[in-house]
Amino acid sequence: MSPRRKLSDxxxxxxxKAAVQVIAEKGLCDTGIKDVADQAGTxxxxxxxxxxxxxxxLAEALSFADEQFYARTxxxxxxxxxxxxxxxxxxxxxxxxxxxxxxxxxWVLWLDLWARAPRDPDVARDRQALDQRWRTTIxxxxxEGQAAGEFVPVDAAAFALRLAALIDGLAILVVLQDPEVTRxxxxxxxxxxxxxxxxxxxxxxxxxxxxxxxxxxxxx
Amino acid sequence: MSPRRKLSDxxxxxxxKAAVQVIAEKGLCDTGIKDVADQAGTxxxxxxxxxxxxxxxLAEALSFADEQFYARTxxxxxxxxxxxxxxxxxxxxxxxxxxxxxxxxxWVLWLDLWARAPRDPDVARDRQALDQRWRTTIxxxxxEGQAAGEFVPVDAAAFALRLAALIDGLAILVVLQDPEVTRxxxxxxxxxxxxxxxxxxxxxxxxxxxxxxxxxxxxx
DNA sequence: CATCTTAGACTGAACGTTCAGTCAATAACA
DNA sequence: TGTTATTGACTGAACGTTCAGTCTAAGATG
Numbered sequence: 101m102s103p104r105r106k107l108s109d110x111x112x113x114x115x116x117k118a119a120v121q122v123i124a125e126k127g128l129c130d131t132g133i134k135d136v137a138d139q140a141g142t143x144x145x146x147x148x149x150x151x152x153x154x155x156x157x158l159a160e161a162l163s164f165a166d167e168q169f170y171a172r173t174x175x176x177x178x179x180x181x182x183x184x185x186x187x188x189x190x191x192x193x194x195x196x197x198x199x200x201x202x203x204x205x206x207w208v209l210w211l212d213l214w215a216r217a218p219r220d221p222d223v224a225r226d227r228q229a230l231d232q233r234w235r236t237t238i239x240x241x242x243x244e245g246q247a248a249g250e251f252v253p254v255d256a257a258a259f260a261l262r263l264a265a266l267i268d269g270l271a272i273l274v275v276l277q278d279p280e281v282t283r284x285x286x287x288x289x290x291x292x293x294x295x296x297x298x299x300x301x302x303x304x305x306x307x308x309x310x311x312x313x314x315x316x317x318x319x320x
Numbered sequence: 321m322s323p324r325r326k327l328s329d330x331x332x333x334x335x336x337k338a339a340v341q342v343i344a345e346k347g348l349c350d351t352g353i354k355d356v357a358d359q360a361g362t363x364x365x366x367x368x369x370x371x372x373x374x375x376x377x378l379a380e381a382l383s384f385a386d387e388q389f390y391a392r393t394x395x396x397x398x399x400x401x402x403x404x405x406x407x408x409x410x411x412x413x414x415x416x417x418x419x420x421x422x423x424x425x426x427w428v429l430w431l432d433l434w435a436r437a438p439r440d441p442d443v444a445r446d447r448q449a450l451d452q453r454w455r456t457t458i459x460x461x462x463x464e465g466q467a468a469g470e471f472v473p474v475d476a477a478a479f480a481l482r483l484a485a486l487i488d489g490l491a492i493l494v495v496l497q498d499p500e501v502t503r504x505x506x507x508x509x510x511x512x513x514x515x516x517x518x519x520x521x522x523x524x525x526x527x528x529x530x531x532x533x534x535x536x537x538x539x540x
Numbered sequence: 541c542a543t544c545t546t547a548g549a550c551t552g553a554a555c556g557t558t559c560a561g562t563c564a565a566t567a568a569c570a
Numbered sequence: 571t572g573t574t575a576t577t578g579a580c581t582g583a584a585c586g587t588t589c590a591g592t593c594t595a596a597g598a599t600g
Binding site: 132133134145154 | 584585586587588589
């Protein structure tokens with residue numbers, strides 16, 4: 101509300117961003133308050149001042165990162181005209197195909213999120229909500245495509261569930277640098293599944309013709 | 321070698337088993353030497369005596385658990401006569417369908433494994449080896465089924481990759497108790513995919529007719 | 541405009557705790 | 571007796587959190 105409050109929010113975001121970076125680099129359970137403070141250029145006391153508890157900071161940082169990923173993807177998807185293109189874009193974002201080399205690093209946060217969720221109700225709730233939204237996004241695209249005659253009529257919810265799971269499972273392999281699965285291979289595998297189940301045509305060559313979208317410059 | 325050595329190995333396994341239990345319950349990064357020692361009924365010093373470092377203990381515990389799961393599954397799979405039945409059994413084990421309620425708890429270890437792998441070369445190597453073996457197991461079953469005319473000819477390696485990823489992705493949801501995905505739902509989704517892609521028939525009703533295999537009594 | 545008040549932003553130092561790993565001593569065994 | 575197994579007591583470091591207080595700048599007052 102007050103102009104004072106704005107400064108506070110900026111700091112808050114700054115700390116969250118720092119936390120995300122540190123977690124991605126060192127892992128959730130090796131991330132200390134001091135690490136985050138150093139990355140943010142402040143003191144450990146300030147971090148506690150803003151978040152009260154370490155657990156809260158970490159939980160909010162995970163949520164923050166995922167929210168950003170979702171928002172970015174949703175925006176990119178919304179720009180596409182056809183349901184088919186929207187689906188391709190969604191999968192492309194999930195695989196980070198055509199983006200910066202280290203862009204996939206954000207996926208490593210999911211591993212930490214999944215590992216923490218069983219013992220942290222807050223994290224579990226956030227994950228559940230985000231996953232729900234994600235699957236709904238997929239299912240909606242499928243239904244739109246079916247309504248437009250682009251896709252074959254299949255159970256949209258079940259397909260969304262399978263595709264989301266497939267993406268997660270393959271993403272694990274890519275993040276852990278499994279020699280058999282590159283980002284491009286992951287993309288091809290996902291699109292192959294989509295094309296076969298939804299009844300549209302797709303070949304790996306199509307991947308090369310994708311327009312690499314311009315990325316909005318990140319501030320700060 | 322020596323009889324003394326045997327006692328030592330028993331202790332070693334005892335500690336590993338205790339570590340697995342504690343990790344599954346408290347999570348990898350909240351597992352302390354003392355927790356493991358208490359669970360094993362010994363002292364923290366002895367745990368260090370056997371494993372030297374905490375990291376080594378944890379890495380070996382994860383490897384130990386996964387190895388057990390793989391061995392158990394491989395054994396169950398080998399008992400089946402047809403490739404189709406072997407595949408069903410493999411998927412059934414993965415979903416813990418028809419087993420004890422809390423049997424799926426072992427899956428939670430995978431979450432910790434995945435979260436640690438990016439920063440622990442030992443864990444990463446174990447995971448890679450196990451995953452490779454797992455996918456090979458699937459691919460072999462597929463090829464056997466194709467040779468026997470049970471399955472349609474598709475790329476066995478690619479199918480194995482997709483099925484393994486699908487299982488992992490769905491398992492995450494089950495472990496995290498996503499309201500939309502029970503073990504049975506997971507099983508049906510996996511088998512539906514298998515049946516469609518490999519060209520055999522499968523309906524959810526078939527699940528009810530599965531013979532629940534007798535589980536070898538665990539010692540200790 | 542000058543000065544005082546106040547509240548929020550921020551920090552350095554210290555505290556209390558936790559915990560992995562050490563070590564010397566003891567028990568079990570061959 | 572010598573070797574291995576086992577432990578209680580201890581340590582040193584790391585770390586989350588607290589706290590007492592400083593600094594800054596926005597209002598209030600005159």
